[in-house]
Amino acid sequence: MRNSGDSRSRSVRPKAFSKVPLSRPACSGFSLVELLITLALLIVMSVMLWGFGSPSNQQKQKRRCRENLQKLYLAMEIYARDFQGDFPFVSDATTPAGALHVLVPKYSVDTSIFICPGSKDAALPAGESIRNRHISYSYYMGRRADKGSEVLLSDEQVNAQSKALQTAVFSANGKAPGNNHHEFGGNFLFTDGRLETSSAVSPFDLSFGPKVVLLNPD
Numbered sequence: 001m002r003n004s005g006d007s008r009s010r011s012v013r014p015k016a017f018s019k020v021p022l023s024r025p026a027c028s029g030f031s032l033v034e035l036l037i038t039l040a041l042l043i044v045m046s047v048m049l050w051g052f053g054s055p056s057n058q059q060k061q062k063r064r065c066r067e068n069l070q071k072l073y074l075a076m077e078i079y080a081r082d083f084q085g086d087f088p089f090v091s092d093a094t095t096p097a098g099a100l101h102v103l104v105p106k107y108s109v110d111t112s113i114f115i116c117p118g119s120k121d122a123a124l125p126a127g128e129s130i131r132n133r134h135i136s137y138s139y140y141m142g143r144r145a146d147k148g149s150e151v152l153l154s155d156e157q158v159n160a161q162s163k164a165l166q167t168a169v170f171s172a173n174g175k176a177p178g179n180n181h182h183e184f185g186g187n188f189l190f191t192d193g194r195l196e197t198s199s200a201v202s203p204f205d206l207s208f209g210p211k212v213v214l215l216n217p218d
Contacts, residue, residue, distance in 0.1 A: 058181045071108070073153075073193050076103065085146045095217065096138060111126055115135065118180050122134070138156055140153070154188045158177050162207035163207070164205055169201060
């Protein structure tokens, strides 16, 4: 009989390990399509907030527009002093450029002041006549410098008619006419040099008598 102390060693087979499939790590990145959609959304949001026709950009352009009007008023004020208080008057003028061309170049060689920076109107050649050019502003021809405070210039209006309080004066939908600042209103320059900004509807009466003609950009 074999006892427990038998010197012969028993062969022990190692246990076979079961093959466990290795799982691949889950992909945590964005797909190309997702990245493109995100980029497109960011571009759309940027245009809405900071694009040319956005409220924030047009508010900035309205401030620049007021600076243009202030410079234009200085030229018109000097002109009025030379002409016994009359602002530019050209009897056959049918556009604001047809009346205000008398300011260039004697009273201003800077023709950029005739173009609203909020509009897409083409720049004017420096120092050259603007008589047959397109400018951005409406002009109340026939005003005098010594007749109180009346509107002298404004951003392009929707038409050349008189306007009562709280009626449309600038574009309400961003389309021409009257859309220098899209649907965000415009600026008024008065005969005493005062400036005022408004929404698309007039904050005051804009009627005028027979001796005054409102010339709107063509």
